[in-house]
Amino acid sequence: MAIAAGIRAAVADGILTFLWIFCASSLGALTFIISTALGVAPGLPTLFVTTFLVFSLLFIFGYIGDLLGGASFNPTATAAFYAAGIGSGDSLFEVALRFPAQAAGAVGGVLAIKEVMPIQYKHLLGGPYLKVDPHTGAVAEGLLTFIITFAVLLIFIKGPRNPVIRNWLLALSTVTLIVSGSKYTGPSMNPANAFGWAYINNAHASWDHFYVYWICPFIGAVLAAWEGEEGWNYKLPALKIEDFTLQLCIVALVMEAVVVDTGSKILKAGFSVPDQPPSLVIPSQMKRVPEDDSVIDTSSQEDVVIDPVVRGFITDWDAMEDLLNHVLYTGLGWEIGNEGQILFTDPLATPKAVRERLVQLMFENFNISGFFACEQAVLSLYAVGRISGCTIDIGHGKMDIAAVIEGAVQHISSRRLEIGGLDLANLLGRELSKSNKHVTLNFSDVEKLKEQYASCAESDAIYQKFQQGCPEEQHTLPDGQVIRIGKERYTVGEALFQPSILGLQMHGIVEQLVHCISTVSTENHRQLLENTVLCGGTASMNGFEDRFQKEAGLSSSAIRPCLVKPPEYMPENLGKYSAWTGGAILAKVVFPQNQHVTKAEYDETGPSIVHRKCF
Secondary structure, three states, X not given: OHHHHHHHHHHHHHHHHHHHHHHHOOHHHHHHXXXXXXOOOOOHHHHHHHHHHHHXXXXXXXXXXXXXXXXXXXXXXXXXXXXXXXXXXXXXXXXXXHHXXXXXXXXXXXXXXHHHOOHHHHHHOOOOOOOOOHHHHHHHHHXXXXXXXXXXXXXXXXXXXXHHHHHHHHHHHHHHHHHHOOOOOOOOOOHHHHHHHHHHOOOOXXXXXXXXXXXXXXXXXXXXXXXOHHHHOOOHHHOOHHHHHOOOOXXXXXXXXXXXXXXXXXXXXXXXXXXXXXXXXXXXXXXXXXXXXXXXXXXXXXXXXXXXXXXOEEOOHHHHHHHHHHHHHHHOOOOOOOOOEEEEEEOOOOOHHHHHXXXXXXXXXXXXXXXXXXXXXXXXXXXXXXOXXXXXXXXXXXXXXXXXXXXXXXXXXXXXXXXXXXXXXXXXXXXXXXXXXXXXXXXXXXXXXXXHHOEOOOOHHHHHHHHHOOXXXXXXXXXXXXXXXXXXXXXHHHHHHOHHHHOOOOOOHHHHHHHHHHOOOHHHHHHHHOOEEEEOHHHHOEOHXXXXXXXXXXXXXXXXXXXXXXXXXXXXXXXXXXXXXXXXXXXXXXXXXOOOEEHHHHHHHOOOHHHHHOO
């Protein structure tokens, strides 16, 4: 009879765990959907939405637990009740029989939610994972489990009898501890939940997983039960095991990693939500201001600007630190002492010294908990659902043409050209000055004119025709001057296909790409040429994509690139943010699977760890 009762309880636990993991894992997506619909800003308002969702689930699973005879989906809850001598009076054998059933139910729940979750929200799925060294993580997980076990028992036995108030207190306790432990282990406070997510990531059979997510949480739960054993025996009939276990779970509320793409002109940053554009898009350029009020006349400093990033690479580290301080703490709402994880995009051929200086800056000055960096070419392919292909990234200060095979950049074949929007703006300024000699132009006005008017002719023949005669438009500058723009707009775009216009002796963009692919082994040609991605702000120029495809079709080489269109569910103008979007996708993988640089690894090895972990 005892064996039969134990089997029944184990089956009930497996079913309840399956249902709970399935529902709880969707809380991240539900929070995002509701917050977006209500226009709720990230931070405390979003936490309130998630807390309300947890509160709502309590009532639902209370009834489900009753129907299943007091089932539990948390092994530590089962152990705590047994240690305190309260609950259903199961034998030690019956209690032990329930643990593998709960673990199996968790695996089923994770597999099910990953199967049915719409693709645009799958990036919001994820479970607990170790963000620090195993010993620190084990202590954190054990302590958090002790606190939640003690708090939940205290609320149910000594707390208010009103179910609404009681469940709201439980929801607040759970969310508070999850946020508090987000820098350490996720956290989980539920070994079954941690096992389910570790299983699909093939990390369930490691000692670290067993040590952090099973041994220490059990110790914490049992100690909490023993600590208040005398008090728990008061009003025992009113306490149900399923009420207790509703709180011992992980909610998908851990602060997302931040992704930063530092361009020469524009910095893109935001939390890793791939199907949304970056939440912060600001100029990289900074103005110098007096440090105090000792300078009365500041007119001489108005035009003193600082460029932390030049031609894609960080050159002024003090300015970059100030810029990141504004981005992370003011723009994205990080709190000092509670910094999270961060992923940076790397331009092609980033020097090792720059990578080391960046990881040093982030760990030592910003005290982050985790770091990762990846090349922009790889990330731009991730953004369109590819791991192999060619990318043409035309930014403000450089053009990167890279071949990527199975997520690895082929550096020997790839090319970095110092041609970008900056050079095209200078070209436009020179051309306009020739045809509008009475107008005084500043660089800021020229850049705005380039963004508004620059175009690519449909072909070289049409470009030559425009040079002979082209309709002109009038444009009024902010200072009231009137300027005429005609054939100059097409000269800007043509420079990408005929660099000689810029005074450069090199092939045009299509020929550069063809040469890039041709230097790779022939067996990879097809997957490269069929997966070509245009990205960067300059690549969004009017008519550029059509001209590129036409030039590719006219290429004398047998290799003719074919452009990849982004998925429909991705945000508009993906080309401008493709590296950032790919970084947001990658952040959903490297941080949960502990592939990033942790604080402990940095302290042990130093900045050089970035070359081993971020390759």
